[in-house]
Amino acid sequence: MPACPAFHSHCIIEDIMIFTLTTRRAIRAAAVLLPLVLAGCASLSQDGGYSPVQSLVKERSGQDIQWVKSEDDAAGVADTIAPLLAKPLSVDDAVKIALLNNKGLQASYSGLGIAEADLVQAGRVANPSLSFGRLRRGDDIEIDRSLMLPVMSLLTMPFASKIERRRFEQAQLRAAGDALAVADETRHAYFSALAAQETVKYMEQVKVAAEAGAELARKMAAAGNWSKLEQAREQSFHADATVQLARAAQAQVAEREKLTRLLGLWSKQAAFQLPERLPDLPKAPQEIGDIEMQAMQNRLDIMMAKRELSGLAGSLGLTKATRFVNILDVGLMHNNYNQGPSRENGYSIQLEIPLFDWGGARVAKAEALYMEAVNRSAQLAVNARSEVRQAYAAYRSSYEIARHYRDEIVPLKKRISDEQMLRYNGMLIGVFTLLADAREQARSVNGAIEALRDFWIADSALKMAQTGRSSTAADSKPGASIVAAAD
Template sequence: MPLSFVSFRPLFLTASVLFLGGCASLSQDGGFSSVQSMTKERIGQEVKWVKSDADANSVATTIQPLLAQPLSVDDAVKIALLNNKGLQASYSELGIAEANLVQAGRLKNPSFTFGRLRRGDDIEIDRSLMLPVMSLLTMPIASKIERRYFEQAQLRAAAEALAVADATRHAYFSAVSAQETVKYMTQVTASAEGGAQLANKMAAVGNWSKLEQARQQSFYADVTVQLARAEQMQVAEREKLTRLLGLWGSNTGFQLPDRLPDLPKAPEAIGDVEVQAMQNRLDIMMAKRELSGLADSLGLTKATRFINILDVGLMHNNYNQSPSRENGYSIQLEIPLFDWGGARVAKSEALYMQAVNRAAELAVNARSEVRVAYADYRSTYDIARHYRDEIVPLKKRISDEQMLRYNGMLIGVFTLLADARAQVISVNGAIEALRDYWIADSALKMAQTGRSSAGSGAKASNSAAMSTD
């Protein structure tokens, strides 16, 4: 017999639920446009998610002209943001988070059961369609939670890009400084070798004491060791930069400038660095997202602690011995006899309070970090300026005066060489002070936009103090 329109109503309901549960879909860029905008807003550099051979070829085309000339710090950062493989791997977290978000917006697949039972000459056929109704009811909250997780993943990706940029700037200035030190120490070693040879000749003919001869030999031995250490440091710092740039093969022969950038005429005028850090730091923004997400998660846990499994099914029975059909529905409900959900709620509340206190700690630490970074920035600028304006010019003036006296035969060549020993310390100190300033400048920018570099204030020295006796 024909079925009435009313009998199709459950089917229409089923189709509507399935349609609503399957409408979520993946975006074309995986949410990467937000990462691009956050990164460019903070450091003015473009980032790219390499997901195909065409993207890889585009990156290679972009970086090759940059590698053909001495790298600037901005070029180095650009290459690292495009070519660093670890950074590219971190972008995959976006895809994972977006997949979870889309999954949260889709219902679990309905289950269909079919049964056939024979009792003598009678055959019983059972058919049922089970729909996860509870998933539909909690879908808006679950989707909202996953949306916040996805936003956190975007912030983490942008923070990773900022961290790579900061590490690249640090490695760049260290590599250029190490290269400059090697060049200077090579000149000093050549001069010390000439002085030692002259001292040996003069001591051989009795015109120089054994003490003065030993001093020249000692100075030559010291600078030889210092040159070897400087060369070792140069290799280490250059390789660190190479790794951050993601280079291999022939591309590792890139050129660096002969010297560090000049010190600015004045330190950069910065407003309230703590306020800027609270507004712009990505780790603070991530902590806020985590708190909001946990709050939503706590609400979901309370809502489903009793009714956490609710399935509605449509049933249809047909007996071959009867012309009639039986229709109905069934509800499967979990009975809270043993687990009343209190432990899950307590866990969610504990996780939320843990996140609250960690966010508060993060805010306190961020304020402290940016204050330290700014103090380091100002002190390194003052030190570098003191070397530039006072120490190095004074040493040069002393050297010029000594040269005049030597030309007037008022002092000997070894007095002139002894004065050169004192200059080694000041010149190396000036190189390191300028390097430290640029590293501190980068660390201050990072402290205002993301988690500051660990140990930014600890600077390795490329040279050891030499005796001037």
């Protein structure tokens, strides 16, 4: 090779061409190995792994979901929910709108793309490194060229791909769990908003009765037929009824806005309509066989814990396998000088020497992470069994309470009111006694509304407990603000 008088660009190009020719054997060897390696390489799917998520949600909720990725998808969602918002919403319509239009749920779907990208990256060969050097000593020019292949990453690729595959499956289960959680929260908010709407209507009736009683008491006191004490009592009840109506109206706004947020609505869409009353109580509560076994088989958090354990077990095995050697690069080298036709060819191996770090800390960390996941999964199974038992007990007790209100308390209060009306028509009792009975009947109706609302919330919580952890605390009383407002 003739000496280059200076370090010009055409010299570099010539050196690279020589290097390419001399590494032809390496390229041929790589051409034989690459098909074997690339056969197991992962590639990005068409839907980002979304189809299994759709199947899981459809199987457990009966509703379809959609990942909105483009303006056309958004327009399709808008066309789907528009007819549903044009009529009074049913609970199924509310859940359907939330699953399609909730922006937080759409954001969680992006985690699928991240997990799939990690999976694909783990199944691809790391790029080789090219080293090129040119050294000049007087008139002598030395050129060094080397091509390094990451052998260790090739050896560990199957293990890394399996680990990322399990993580991707976990991301799919997590996305399905988020969708089911949104459906559960939507059902809860729907029944709470509907009960709050009914509560306001009955509190308005109570206020009207209290206002009539206060006005009548004022006129009778002015005529000298009523004591100041009795007049003050009626005025006090009217003042309390006014405050209770304001609290009920405030609770109605809060519950309705909570439902609006879950539905992903804004502006004019927020003016949706709800039915006049809650759905009727079923004729009989549902009977469930081995509810704990069903929960262990169907709950997504249990399935995620199993995937996590399997993935950590594989990670622990990989850590132990690469405890002493986790860097191994093999490459081809080529040196030549401008003096003489001789060239030097060879290979190089870059190997980490376990002199100071024997990998004990990494193995100990992997073992600790695995045992942490084992105990966390065991506690999760204990909690799941307890949650599903508690959810079913709450479902049965709320059904009995709602049925008692429907069959006993409300009919009894109405019977008392009818009897008092007969006595009032016969001038056996006064108008204030009749008004007091009307207020008592309104309170019993409010209690029946709360009991029916609690049953439907318990029904939703039971469904969620069989498929995943409910977003609502199991020991919290639902609709506490409405109960306080109607008390």
